[in-house]
Structure formats: C-alpha cells, structure tokens
Amino acid sequence: MLFHVYIDVQIPHGTDPEKLKELSEREHERAKELQLRGKWIHLWRVAGKYSNITILEVADPAELHDILSSLPLYPFMQIEVTALCKHPGSLELNK
Structure with a gap:
C-alpha cells in the first residue's frame, strides 16, 4: 500500500539544543x-x-503506524496521512 504522508515538526520552545541535535541525527539515520x-x-x-x-510503501496501515511512531522526532510531529492508489490515466501503469 502507498501512503502520502505530510509531516510538520513542531519543536517546543525551550527544548534543549543538544537533545534536538541528537534527535535530528537519529531521525536522519x-x-x-x-x-x-x-x-x-x-x-x-x-x-x-x-x-x-x-511517500511510503508498506504492507498495511499498521506497518505505517509502526514506522511513523518509530521516528525519533515523532512526539513533535503533526502528521496527515492519505492512502494512495494507481490512477488509470497514469503512464506508470504500462511499466
């Protein structure tokens, strides 16, 4: 299953800069x-x-949830998820 995920990260004021740096490095990894x-x-x-x-490709919504909640910055994220499917007019269908 394909999902379009919009993630907005909202770091609270006063967050320790060293903690944020460490979380950001873990997030990139x-x-x-x-x-x-x-x-x-x-x-x-x-x-x-x-x-x-x-865009994430996962087996089901449960796997998507597991992946998103595993992100180090997850506690600071506002997330919007949209399930996707192939469009019949897409040239990608012929691949």
Whole structure:
C-alpha cells in the first residue's frame, strides 16, 4: 500500500539544543534506513517549513503506524496521512 504522508515538526520552545541535535541525527539515520529498505519511497522538504512530504510503501496501515511512531522526532510531529492508489490515466501503469 502507498501512503502520502505530510509531516510538520513542531519543536517546543525551550527544548534543549543538544537533545534536538541528537534527535535530528537519529531521525536522519532512521529515514535513511527506511529508504534503503524500500519503505520510504520519496522524501521532499517543504520549502520554508520544518515539514516534509513523504511517500511510503508498506504492507498495511499498521506497518505505517509502526514506522511513523518509530521516528525519533515523532512526539513533535503533526502528521496527515492519505492512502494512495494507481490512477488509470497514469503512464506508470504500462511499466
């Protein structure tokens, strides 16, 4: 299953900068691991925001939840999820 995921990270004021740096480094490593495993298909930064748009390919919504909740910055995220399916007019269907 494919999911479009919009993630907006909202760090509370007063968060320890060293803790945030460590969480951010772990976040990048986790995203890299998921990309290498073929789960995190696309990752785009939203210009001017601490946000991203992601496409994930997972077996089911439960796996999606497990992946999202495993992200180190998850406690600071506002997440919107949309399930995707192939469009009949897409040229990708012929591949």
